[in-house]
Amino acid sequence: MSEQSLDDLKVFVMVAREGNFTRAAAQLGVSPSAVSQTMRALEEKLGVRLLTRTTRSVTRTEAGEKLLREVAPLLDEITAHLSAVSDLRERPAGSVRITADEYAARYVLWPKLLPVIESYPEITVELITDYGLTDIVAERFDAGVRVGGIVASDMIAMPIAPAMRMVTVASPRYLARYSVPVKPQELTEHRCINLRLPTHGGLYAWEFDSPEGEFRVRVDGPLILNSVIQILDACVAGVGIAQLPDGLVKEHIENGKLQEVLPAWSEPFAGYHLYYPNRRQQTAAFKVVLNALREP
Structure with a gap:
C-alpha cells in the first residue's frame, strides 16, 4: 500500500466513531458524498x-476495529502536538472538553471556569454532565472529574475541591x-x-x-x-429523605428548610479530582483550564 494521507485516515476515524456518514460529514465540514468517496478509495x-x-x-468490520484501535490514538496525539505548536502564538486558543457529574459541573467547575471564558475569548470549554465513569480517552475528552484521587495508572489526578461529605437530610x-431515623438501617422503613x-x-x-467500617443501605x-438538583427540590418539598453532597444542602440546613439526620454516620472523604492522561501533550488552552x- 502506498503512504496514506492523514486526511483520509481522519475521515475513517470520524465515520467509525460517529457510526454515521452524515454526522461524520458535519463534523468534518464536508458533504456526505465526499466522505463516502473517501472511504471507498481508502x-x-x-x-x-x-x-x-x-x-x-x-x-466497523474486524479490520475496521483494528485500524481504529491502532490509528485513532496516533491521530489524536498528532493533533495535540500540532495544537501545542500553534500555542506558541500570543494568546491560548482551542477547545477543552471535560466530563463531570451534575454537582461538580455546577458547583465546583463552573465558578472557576467562568473567569477563563471571560478572559480567554479564543478558548472554548465543552462541559458534559454524566454520572458514569467515562472513558475520557475513548470519548475524546481532555479530562474528567470524579470523587477521590484513585484513577488508572496512566492517568494523573489533581484535587480541585476540598474534602466533602454525603449527608442524609x-x-x-x-x-x-414520619419520625427521625436514629440508625441507617431504619431508612428501609422510610420514604x-x-x-x-x-x-x-x-x-x-x-x-x-x-x-466497623463503611457499609451501604439500599x-x-x-x-x-x-x-441531584431535582432530588434536592423534592426533599425540600417534603417528599422524602435524601442523601446529597454537603455543599448542595448547606444553605438549606442553615435556613431551616432541611435537617440533617444520622450525622454520626457521615465522615469526610476525598473531594473532587480532575483526571487526565499522563502521556498526552497538553495544549496551552488545557493548561489555562488546569x-x-x-485547588488552592
Missing part, C-alpha cells in the same frame, strides 16, 4: 472492507410526620428519594461509616430521579 487502497453499511447505520415537615445512575441503570446505594421510596481548576 478501502480499495487497503484491499479490505473497513465498514459495513446499511440504510440506517454504519458498523429531610424537611422538618417530613420528619414531624426515600433515589438517584438513578447511568451505569447499568442501577440505583445509588447510600453510603455510611461505622466503627433504600426505597416514592420517587426516583437522575438529577491552572484555573487547581
Whole structure:
C-alpha cells in the first residue's frame, strides 16, 4: 500500500466513531458524498472492507476495529502536538472538553471556569454532565472529574475541591410526620428519594461509616430521579429523605428548610479530582483550564 494521507485516515476515524456518514460529514465540514468517496478509495487502497453499511447505520468490520484501535490514538496525539505548536502564538486558543457529574459541573467547575471564558475569548470549554465513569480517552475528552484521587495508572489526578461529605437530610415537615431515623438501617422503613445512575441503570446505594467500617443501605421510596438538583427540590418539598453532597444542602440546613439526620454516620472523604492522561501533550488552552481548576 502506498503512504496514506492523514486526511483520509481522519475521515475513517470520524465515520467509525460517529457510526454515521452524515454526522461524520458535519463534523468534518464536508458533504456526505465526499466522505463516502473517501472511504471507498481508502478501502480499495487497503484491499479490505473497513465498514459495513446499511440504510440506517454504519458498523466497523474486524479490520475496521483494528485500524481504529491502532490509528485513532496516533491521530489524536498528532493533533495535540500540532495544537501545542500553534500555542506558541500570543494568546491560548482551542477547545477543552471535560466530563463531570451534575454537582461538580455546577458547583465546583463552573465558578472557576467562568473567569477563563471571560478572559480567554479564543478558548472554548465543552462541559458534559454524566454520572458514569467515562472513558475520557475513548470519548475524546481532555479530562474528567470524579470523587477521590484513585484513577488508572496512566492517568494523573489533581484535587480541585476540598474534602466533602454525603449527608442524609429531610424537611422538618417530613420528619414531624414520619419520625427521625436514629440508625441507617431504619431508612428501609422510610420514604426515600433515589438517584438513578447511568451505569447499568442501577440505583445509588447510600453510603455510611461505622466503627466497623463503611457499609451501604439500599433504600426505597416514592420517587426516583437522575438529577441531584431535582432530588434536592423534592426533599425540600417534603417528599422524602435524601442523601446529597454537603455543599448542595448547606444553605438549606442553615435556613431551616432541611435537617440533617444520622450525622454520626457521615465522615469526610476525598473531594473532587480532575483526571487526565499522563502521556498526552497538553495544549496551552488545557493548561489555562488546569491552572484555573487547581485547588488552592
